[in-house]
Amino acid sequence: MSRTHLQAPARRRPTRNLVPRLLTGSFLVVFLVFFVLPVLWLVLAATKTDQQLVHGNPLSIGSWHAFKANWDALTGFQDNAIMQWLGNSTLYAVISLVITLCVTIPAGYALAMTEFRGRHSLLVATLVVMLMPTATLVVPLFLEVNAVHLIGSMWSIILPYSFYPFGVYLTYIYFSTAVPKDLLAAARMDGCSEFGVFRHIALPLATPVIALVGFFSFVANWTNYFLPYVMLPESSQMPIQVGVGSLLSNVPSFNPAVGTTAIERPQLALATLVAITPVLVVFLFAQRFLVSGMLAGATKE
Amino acid sequence: MTVVNSSTSSAGRRPRGTDRRSRAGIAFVAGYVILLIAFGVLPTGYAVYFAFTNAGGTFSGFSNFITTAQDFRFMDAVGHVAVYLLFWLVSLVVFVVGLSLLLHRLSSGVASKSLRFLYYIPGALAGAASVLVWLFMLDPSVSPVSSLLGTLGFHTFGEVIAPGNLALLFTIIAFWTGAGGWIVVMYGALNNIPKDVMEAAHIDGANAWQTAWCVQIPMLRKWIVYMVILAFAAGAQLFVEPQLLSLASVGVAGRDYSLNQLTYDFAFQMNNINGAAAVSVELLVVSVSVAGIFVARSGFFDAD
Numbered sequence: 001m002s003r004t005h006l007q008a009p010a011r012r013r014p015t016r017n018l019v020p021r022l023l024t025g026s027f028l029v030v031f032l033v034f035f036v037l038p039v040l041w042l043v044l045a046a047t048k049t050d051q052q053l054v055h056g057n058p059l060s061i062g063s064w065h066a067f068k069a070n071w072d073a074l075t076g077f078q079d080n081a082i083m084q085w086l087g088n089s090t091l092y093a094v095i096s097l098v099i100t101l102c103v104t105i106p107a108g109y110a111l112a113m114t115e116f117r118g119r120h121s122l123l124v125a126t127l128v129v130m131l132m133p134t135a136t137l138v139v140p141l142f143l144e145v146n147a148v149h150l151i152g153s154m155w156s157i158i159l160p161y162s163f164y165p166f167g168v169y170l171t172y173i174y175f176s177t178a179v180p181k182d183l184l185a186a187a188r189m190d191g192c193s194e195f196g197v198f199r200h201i202a203l204p205l206a207t208p209v210i211a212l213v214g215f216f217s218f219v220a221n222w223t224n225y226f227l228p229y230v231m232l233p234e235s236s237q238m239p240i241q242v243g244v245g246s247l248l249s250n251v252p253s254f255n256p257a258v259g260t261t262a263i264e265r266p267q268l269a270l271a272t273l274v275a276i277t278p279v280l281v282v283f284l285f286a287q288r289f290l291v292s293g294m295l296a297g298a299t300k301e
Numbered sequence: 302m303t304v305v306n307s308s309t310s311s312a313g314r315r316p317r318g319t320d321r322r323s324r325a326g327i328a329f330v331a332g333y334v335i336l337l338i339a340f341g342v343l344p345t346g347y348a349v350y351f352a353f354t355n356a357g358g359t360f361s362g363f364s365n366f367i368t369t370a371q372d373f374r375f376m377d378a379v380g381h382v383a384v385y386l387l388f389w390l391v392s393l394v395v396f397v398v399g400l401s402l403l404l405h406r407l408s409s410g411v412a413s414k415s416l417r418f419l420y421y422i423p424g425a426l427a428g429a430a431s432v433l434v435w436l437f438m439l440d441p442s443v444s445p446v447s448s449l450l451g452t453l454g455f456h457t458f459g460e461v462i463a464p465g466n467l468a469l470l471f472t473i474i475a476f477w478t479g480a481g482g483w484i485v486v487m488y489g490a491l492n493n494i495p496k497d498v499m500e501a502a503h504i505d506g507a508n509a510w511q512t513a514w515c516v517q518i519p520m521l522r523k524w525i526v527y528m529v530i531l532a533f534a535a536g537a538q539l540f541v542e543p544q545l546l547s548l549a550s551v552g553v554a555g556r557d558y559s560l561n562q563l564t565y566d567f568a569f570q571m572n573n574i575n576g577a578a579a580v581s582v583e584l585l586v587v588s589v590s591v592a593g594i595f596v597a598r599s600g601f602f603d604a605d
Contacts, residue, residue: 020509024403028416031400035420035481038434041445045437058445107333114326115319122330122337129341131530131592135538135561136584139568139577140344143351163336194325223428225541226561230569241429245545248433253442254458254549265443272426272433279425 045269046070053266066266074267074274077247081235082271085243090278092154092228092239093221096161100217104164105210108171109202113184114194123172130165138226145231156231157239161221167213174209175202215286222279240275247271345585351578365579369567372576374557381468381558386536388472393532394525397480401487402513417488421481431478432545439470459553462546467558471542479535483528490524491517530592537588540565560584 045053048062049069056062074082110116111123145156179202187197225241232238238246249255250263263271355361369375400420407413426434440458441447455461462470494517502512518525543558544565557563560580568577 024406028400028403028407031396032416032419035423035477037445038438038477039422039426041437042434045443053443058443058447103332103336106329110326110329114322114329116323116326116330119326122334125337125341127596128589129337131534131589132341132345132585135535135540136581136588137340137344137348138561139564139574139581140348140351141340142568143574143578144344144347159336160340163340165337165341168333194322198325198329219424219427223430225428225544226538226565230565244433245429245541245548248436248545249548251549253440254436265437268433269437272430276426276430279427280422283421283425 042269042272045266046273048266050264050266062266067270070264070267070270073264074270077250077263077267078235081243082240082247082274084236085238085240086274086278088154088237089222089239089241092158092161093218093278095154096158096221097214097218099158099162100164100167101210101214103162104167104213104217105171105203105206106198108168108209109175109198109206111168111172112175113179113181113202126165126168126172130169135226138230141227142230151231152234152237154232154237157224157228160227161217161224164213164217164220167217170213170216171206171209174206179205211286215282218282219279244268244271244275348578348581348585351575352582355575361575365575366583369563369576369579372563374563375580378557378560378563382537382539382560385468385471385539385559386533388468389475389536390529390532392472392476393480393483394529396476397483397487397528398518398521398525400480401484401491402517404484405488405491405517406509413488417481417485420484423477424479424481427478429541429545431474432542435470435474435477436546436549459550462550462553464554467543467546467554471539474542475536479532486528487521487524490521494520526595530595533591534588537584 041058044059044061046062047064047067047070048056048060049066052060052062052066111119111126141160142151145151150156184197184201187201188194192200222239223241224239225245228239229242229245232242235243235246247263247268251265251268252262253265352365353360353362355364404413404416407416423431438444438446439450439461441450441456441461442458444450450456450461498516498520499512502516507515538561539559540561543554543562544556547554547556547558547562557566561584564577564580564584567573567580
């Protein structure tokens with residue numbers, strides 16, 4: 001089983017496998033176009049006028065002037081509503097992210113590393129609720145929140161967002177597979193308190209999973225539509241997702257019944273870009289953990 | 302020595318350290334348990350309560366389920382969601398697994414990493430943004446692929462979003478936003494297949510197909526099941542796509558395409574909270590049972 005023995009066939013591969021390699025390559029490229037082209041088009045569309053959008057080359061760049069005009073028209077809509085929606089989204093997503101992390105990481109850690117009465121039932125309950133996304137529970141949640149008179153309050157979406165069983169499950173998998181129990185036992189032996197073990201041993205080791213849970217929960221909250229759509233119906237409270245949806249109904253080419261406050265398609269494209277920018281930024285920071293296969297270690301049996 | 306120590310220092314059969322750890326464990330999960338009760342257990346209980354009572358709060362048996370099932374839109378919505386789920390799950394399994402295996406075979410690490418990154422980008426456009434992008438992509442007057450749409454016989458936006466095409470269109474949108482993330486997960490799982498297993502297959506003369514089919518896919522099985530469960534649960538909740546499309550469709554697509562749209566309509570347009578709760582409960586029961594069947598048959602959580 002020497003190295004040279006293994007590498008010998010590999011060297012012959014390029015000529016022998018030319019056709020499959022071409023097929024593989026074109027398959028990957030077709031999907032690359034499928035995934036990237038719409039994003040590229042969206043970015044370019046924001047720099048054009050509606051006329052250019054319809055008559056020009058789809059992949060041409062518009063002008064700075066048109067971009068500026070689109071921006072002014074967009075921010076002019078309902079007196080800068082888009083910035084208010086963006087602020088709302090940020091507020092909701094950040095507060096719930098903080099609560100999620102403070103609650104989820106210790107819970108996943110405790111499920112993986114400690115024994116307590118009810119641990120198994122809690123694990124089962126987590127798996128079950130993980131499979132019922134908030135969407136089915138939107139109407140019941142509305143009734144519950146209505147019963148405690150919180151409809152129209154930002155807590156009516158922040159608190160349900162903070163409940164994130166998927167994060168607990170991820171943390172649980174991470175701690176039970178990637179962190180050896182002996183390490184914690186050694187720290188206990190040295191006189192560390194349970195909280196100290198968590199704070200000084202487990203938490204530093206958990207950086208990748210904290211990043212992962214934080215990223216997933218931020219994106220899930222930022223992109224949620226149904227829950228805020230129901231809970232926060234007033235325009236001044238809408239997060240950007242719902243706001244952009246309401247912009248859509250003001251685009252004449254999609255909805256001819258629009259009155260005077262019309263929005264044109266390039267402005268809608270720009271609004272979409274504005275809506276996704278924070279997610280893209282977070283994504284760029286988190287992608288080191290995501291794309292490099294952070295699950296390395298999380299699936300070993 | 303150890304045995305003596307632990308038997309003298311413990312009150313019952315458990316050593317003292319275990320008690321301390323048990324209390325700490327409960328403290329660590331407390332916050333989560335409160336949220337779990339408030340936003341998982343209570344709303345579910347509330348939904349069940351409303352589903353089995355009438356507007357006056359008295360027990361009404363299955364009448365809410367019967368009334369909603371007899372609604373002229375109900376069976377259509379069930380059919381729409383079922384067809385959509387079929388398309389969505391099949392395309393997810395076939396293409397995500399296929400693309401991950403191909404990316405994993407790429408000899409250039411840079412190419413594989415860049416492609417994973419680029420495939421993942423639409424993930425940032427989840428929610429309303431992805432629907433807006435695809436409204437543009439599917440509108441022949443502005444789409445960069447309008448010639449392709451034309452070849453397929455679509456010349457106006459209304460033709461593209463004809464009701465018969467919706468399941469496929471929602472599949473494309475969902476795949477576009479969701480697939481990249483799962484490719485990353487599958488790639489991570491492929492990386493975790495022990496090197497000696499792959500080497501053994503190689504030495505035994507297995508070609509790429511055989512290695513993928515007999516070694517890699519079986520070892521990915523748990524992750525594929527996990528993906529299908531989560532995608533099923535999410536897909537059954539279809540709401541934002543048809544809802545936004547109905548806003549933009551020039552009247553072609555209705556507001557009653559999916560089951561969740563129907564619950565919304567029952568609750569907020571028709572003032573039938575009990576009927577809405579009944580549909581929610583049905584969705585929950587179906588999602589959880591399907592997941593349960595998958596979990597039981599695949600042994601996904603055996604490790605626990």
